[in-house]
Amino acid sequence: MQSELAPAGAGTIPSTRRIFITGASSGIGRALAEHYAAADTILGLAARREELLQDIASRLPGCIVCYPLDVADAPALAAAAADFISRFGPPDIVIASAGVSVGTLSEYGEDLAVLRRVMDINVYGMAASFSPFIPAMRAAGAGRLVGIASVAGIRGLPGAEAYSASKAAAIAYLESLRLEMRDSGVRVVTICPGYIATPMTAVNPYRMPFLLSANDAARRFARVIARGDSYAVVPWQMGIVAKALRLLPNALYDRLFAKAPRKPRQLPL
Numbered sequence: 001m002q003s004e005l006a007p008a009g010a011g012t013i014p015s016t017r018r019i020f021i022t023g024a025s026s027g028i029g030r031a032l033a034e035h036y037a038a039a040d041t042i043l044g045l046a047a048r049r050e051e052l053l054q055d056i057a058s059r060l061p062g063c064i065v066c067y068p069l070d071v072a073d074a075p076a077l078a079a080a081a082a083d084f085i086s087r088f089g090p091p092d093i094v095i096a097s098a099g100v101s102v103g104t105l106s107e108y109g110e111d112l113a114v115l116r117r118v119m120d121i122n123v124y125g126m127a128a129s130f131s132p133f134i135p136a137m138r139a140a141g142a143g144r145l146v147g148i149a150s151v152a153g154i155r156g157l158p159g160a161e162a163y164s165a166s167k168a169a170a171i172a173y174l175e176s177l178r179l180e181m182r183d184s185g186v187r188v189v190t191i192c193p194g195y196i197a198t199p200m201t202a203v204n205p206y207r208m209p210f211l212l213s214a215n216d217a218a219r220r221f222a223r224v225i226a227r228g229d230s231y232a233v234v235p236w237q238m239g240i241v242a243k244a245l246r247l248l249p250n251a252l253y254d255r256l257f258a259k260a261p262r263k264p265r266q267l268p269l
Helices: 027-036 050-059 074-088 111-140 161-180 214-227 236-247 250-257
Strands: 017-022 041-047 063-068 093-096 144-148 187-193 231-234
Touching: 017 027, 017 074, 017 111, 027 041, 027 050, 027 093, 027 214, 041 050, 041 074, 050 063, 063 074, 074 111, 093 111, 111 144, 111 161, 144 161, 144 214, 161 187, 187 214, 187 236, 214 231, 231 236
Parallel strands: 017 041, 017 093, 041 063, 093 144, 144 187, 187 231
Antiparallel strands: none
8 A cells, every 4th residue: 555765663753744645646735745845754645646656755855655545445545544643643734635626517417427526536535534534633632634625615616516516515524624623632724725737727728817836835835734724715816806706696696607618528537
């Protein structure tokens, strides 16, 4: 399951941080791994594409342990968490960054399987990423559980039924989890990115306002995580846009967005 890229014997690494990141093979997850990688940091990196994980890990400083897995596979995540905790102790930060985005239309029956897969990764996968770490982090009375949601979850976007629904569910899930963890010492952080330049957005056939590079986004996310903010939209300009859209009456919102550009459908996912 795991592949170790640096010595990991107990007591041999002067670590001040232990961080576990899903979706670490590309996009935001990769940028976060690169941001946090340091000589005094242990990184657990999880993603489906083992070759990419190995390549990324070989380029980063510090202790890197790779876990090739699918976040929709809860037993695999539980085994990865058990391995990480047994060797290094409870993580200081767990970042559920794995996610997929693809255009879907319910009028096409074949898109239903895609919708289910998007929900499995973006919602179930987030919960499955946190679940096996929570007991140890609660016992330690510290840490951060960070969920990467999206401004697309604030209002439904045309042609993005699965993605918008999954991110709306992620936002609500993280809010519920935050309440459950309130007196535990473990903070739950919801981050809603706007447009980030990643392979996921590269296929978008429309202008993306306030577009950030993945590395810039990772730096901004890290500041939010360090503060332990309960909720943040990055960049802040998209937060203003999101609030404004939320306040629009349905009739006006529908008129403005019904014919907005769509992300291309992609089958199978």
